Amino acid sequence: MSDICLKGAKEICEAVGENPRNITDLVRDKGLPAWKRDDKGSWRALPEDLQRWIREQRDRHISNYVFRERLESAVD
Structure with missing residues (x-):
């Protein structure tokens, strides 16, 4: 059943690398797609x-890093 829905802030945030x-x-x-049923209980x-x-x-x-790398290469 855990494949259907993640439950709890810890499990959800571990899945996306957040605190x-x-x-x-x-x-x-940030629009993280998680919810609480009737604004109560565990995050899902x-x-x-x-x-x-x-x-x-x-x-x-990612474009922030790609652009930065290109800019640094152009300066070298």
Whole structure:
């Protein structure tokens, strides 16, 4: 059954490499696809939603490093 849904801030955040203490901020500010039923109980998330979110994070931020590497190579 754990393949269907991750449960709890610790399990969810471990899956995406984040600190469980920050789950509320990640959901609210960064769009982490996790929820609480009726705003109570444990956090829940679907693995496929977390995979999509982590890929979006990668795509959004990877250009910062690619651009920086190209700029540093041009200066050398």
